[in-house]
Amino acid sequence: MPASPPAPQTAAAAAAPAAAQARVSVREVTMAYGSFVVMKDLTFDIQAQDIFVIMGGSGCGKSTLLRHLIGLREPARGQVFYDGENFTAADDEGREKFIRRFGVMYQSGALWSSLTLAENIALPLQEFTPLSAKDIRDLAAYKLALVGLSGYEDYYPSQVSGGMNKRAGIARAMALDPDILFLDEPGAGLDPLSSRRLDDLILRLRDSLGSTVVIVTHELASIFAIANNSVFLDTETRTLGAVGNPSELRDHSDNPNVRRFLNRGAESESPVSSS
Template sequence: MTQKAVISVRGLTMGFGELVIMENLDFDIHPGEIFVILGGSGCGKSTLLKHLVGLYTPMAGKITIAGIPLEPDNEDSFKRILARIGVMYQGGALFSSMTLGENVALPITEYSKLKGAAVDELVSLKLRQVGLEGFEHHLPEELSGGMKKRAAIARALALNPEILFLDEPSAGLDPISSAELDALILRLNRTLGTTFVVVTHELSSIFTIAKRVVMLDKESKSIIADGDPHELKNASTHPFVRQFFNRQPEMEK
């Protein structure tokens, strides 16, 4: 029996004004996958993620999340989708004037009916899930880069989303912090069953966490690979795909 997609994309065309970035994209993301969006610089990876969370409106096509059409102008359906997803933006986007506890509590107090001690208990749970138990009263500036990323994931997990979107989670991290973040993603995926949609170009992270990838191509404005990165590394018939996964330089013409 074919597993029903938790995210379905059909005929998606993205762009701004007259500029078309990607066109006619079709793919599904299944429950429990760690799904990675990758490609060369400027191909539209983060733009695609922002379309998937409703920040950008497609030029054409349809996105469905958990069976609900993604229509940001439809307030009722969009709220139903927002209750099912969490987003960690590039850089973490923590509020610098607020403690970690206050950052994580923000979506809880905004989108749930929990109050007082119940909020505090949930905040402690979320920070414990990312290895930051006891850091409730710390400000973001008091943390390392890796800790900030984990705090941002805790905030994204605040409402127990089915799907977690991460935009360049390893950007700016040293190799050890990046590996620790990869391990966290794998653990949360395994223990919570959360579906992850990750934008990254870090090969080590891709090979560690990705169950499946799609590769965007700037020239053709399309998806040129879809599958297990370990298989695509050597089995893909597309030269750029093999070049990317094998970290080979562009050949001189």
């Protein structure tokens, strides 16, 4: 069972996280828009090869937390570490080195509509590697094959289904062989079968490539199918409601908001008493 989050640290202690072996360490992070605090005092760890879910109700700050993790927003307070190194305090050059280790799939897939699927995957390779045009084409085809899209290299995003666009978005996120994949609502808008196939793909990629996967989602089926670790953002307290394996939290969390979130629909699925 995942360890409990460490106690809040002083600024001096934060310079050397207790769990330096963790792939990602979040320490005392407060997220805010101006004077409005979204979440406060977030402290948790993501281990290597976790499939880690950020979950909670609508408007709790799930996508905002993801943006803090990848450097698109700065914490109002607190720090984020990668493999024990301080990402928050890094200068622009240092940040760039961290970011090269990330792969990000945004909620819609965010593919360029005027480019083919292969050309979308090729973009980061053209920008950040010295590979030849032929090697880039071959690598783009390989990444598409990994997500089950072999043969669709020359299709445009408008010519394939929503689920295929999501898979192509994951292929682009994997283009530079990142250590960590960040996926923002990968199953949003998909039918149950497509969503299940996407869950299976995420598991295969984690197992075959050894990647750490961080997912923003509120989809219970996906949460229970693939996540081994998670955080629940509690809108009532504006802080962490729980940290741990979602299946265990569903039954054993001492936070009623966590149990209510993870047991949504359970009552309607239970047999109706005849009494």
